[in-house]
Amino acid sequence: MSSNGIPENGTAHDAADVPVEVTPTGSIRRPKAQGLAKGENVPGVAKVDPILIADNITRRFGGLTAVDVDHVEVPRGVITALIGPNGAGKTTLFNLLCGFDKPNSGTWSFDGKSLSGIPSFKVARMGQVRTFQLTKALSLLTVLENMKLGATSQKGEKLWASVIPAIWRKQDNEIEEKAQGLLARFKLDAKAEDYAASLSGGQRKLLEMARALMSDPTLVMLDEPMAGVNPALTESLLDHILDLKDLGMTVLFVEHDMHMVRHIADWVIVMAEGRIVAEGPPETVMHDQAVIDAYLGSHQDVDLGVVTGRVEGELDASAEELLEEIKEAEEASIADAEEGK
Ligand SMILES: Nc1ncnc2c1ncn2[C@@H]1O[C@H](COP(=O)(O)OP(=O)(O)OP(=O)(O)O)[C@@H](O)[C@H]1O
Ligand SMILES: [Mg+2]
Numbered sequence: 001m002s003s004n005g006i007p008e009n010g011t012a013h014d015a016a017d018v019p020v021e022v023t024p025t026g027s028i029r030r031p032k033a034q035g036l037a038k039g040e041n042v043p044g045v046a047k048v049d050p051i052l053i054a055d056n057i058t059r060r061f062g063g064l065t066a067v068d069v070d071h072v073e074v075p076r077g078v079i080t081a082l083i084g085p086n087g088a089g090k091t092t093l094f095n096l097l098c099g100f101d102k103p104n105s106g107t108w109s110f111d112g113k114s115l116s117g118i119p120s121f122k123v124a125r126m127g128q129v130r131t132f133q134l135t136k137a138l139s140l141l142t143v144l145e146n147m148k149l150g151a152t153s154q155k156g157e158k159l160w161a162s163v164i165p166a167i168w169r170k171q172d173n174e175i176e177e178k179a180q181g182l183l184a185r186f187k188l189d190a191k192a193e194d195y196a197a198s199l200s201g202g203q204r205k206l207l208e209m210a211r212a213l214m215s216d217p218t219l220v221m222l223d224e225p226m227a228g229v230n231p232a233l234t235e236s237l238l239d240h241i242l243d244l245k246d247l248g249m250t251v252l253f254v255e256h257d258m259h260m261v262r263h264i265a266d267w268v269i270v271m272a273e274g275r276i277v278a279e280g281p282p283e284t285v286m287h288d289q290a291v292i293d294a295y296l297g298s299h300q301d302v303d304l305g306v307v308t309g310r311v312e313g314e315l316d317a318s319a320e321e322l323l324e325e326i327k328e329a330e331e332a333s334i335a336d337a338e339e340g341k
Contacts, residue, residue, distance in 0.1 A: 033266040036075040041280035044071035051076035057106030068274040079251040084271035129212040130221035139197035147179035150214030202233035222253040
């Protein structure tokens with residue numbers, strides 16, 4: 001075993017197949033969750049223990065319907081990936097669920113409480129936080145100051161407390177201690193006093209994630225956490241996301257990297273043209289015809305008939321890539337079956 005907890009002759013991806021994995025910090029990785037859905041894996045399937053439930057959500061921009069979701073449930077305490085081609089409506093759905101945008105119709109609830117019409121700052125206080133596809137770290141604040149902004153319900157913000165310095169000073173110390181602890185966990189402690197502007201793209205993603213944790217969330221929503229991240233940092237980001245689950249949080253993330261989705265997601269929800277078109281565990285959902293169809297968005301030139309073997313024909317590079325992705329998913333599910341999982 002190497003120092004980062006991944007078997008020496010293996011990769012981060014192989015590690016997903018090991019039921020119990022010991023992390024660099026010595027904690028035990030929770031294996032992939034099974035039995036999350038109440039019935040057959042169809043779009044909108046009810047979950048045994050949902051944390052987020054949405055109904056009839058639509059969002060139109062002019063003549064374009066960006067989101068049109070009949071029903072979706074996000075399972076609690078596990079990692080769910082929201083995937084789909086560019087423009088599928090993933091970010092728009094995130095914005096709606098977090099109160100950053102208002103839908104044309106729909107109702108949704110988080111932990112049993114209705115969130116319809118609740119603004120984003122209140123949603124965050126209720127325990128649901130998100131990060132952005134394009135990072136929102138404030139460049140002209142230091143890394144530590146960015147972290148402190150992530151803390152919710154600071155007593156110093158209340159009038160009665162602001163006249164009693166002892167109260168806010170004590171709380172400010174607590175917040176700073178928590179921020180420093182999180183920065184250390186994300187290996188950003190040496191940068192605490194630097195301007196966020198000086199961080200690399202990957203470090204900004206780490207900062208955004210660390211800042212989201214300042215409010216002790218129950219649901220963490222990550223919009224493309226890996227986008228623009230240097231490969232040297234992706235493994236550590238993966239570990240941090242798995243850590244969130246190990247710590248009991250629920251994670252919902254948008255990602256285009258299918259390797260990552262297969263590696264860390266317990267459940268996958270697929271969107272295309274604003275709708276949920278498929279749902280299921282990663283090893284089965286990747287075989288779904290709707291998923292293959294949805295991904296034609298990013299594999300424009302692929303003849304589906306050729307890919308699925310219905311039609312004889314030449315496979316181009318994009319089709320080969322798609323086939324490779326499907327083959328890997330198959331191999332992973334065979335390996336899982338052989339291990340008796
Ligand atoms: N503010 C807006 N005004 C007009 N159209 C918008 C707006 N935001 C999103 N759209 C459109 O809504 C659709 C869904 O966009 P969205 O950003 O949600 O997709 P996405 O699945 O996150 O895509 P990507 O994978 O590229 O991030 C797209 O057609 C997009 O152009
Ligand atoms: Mg997006």
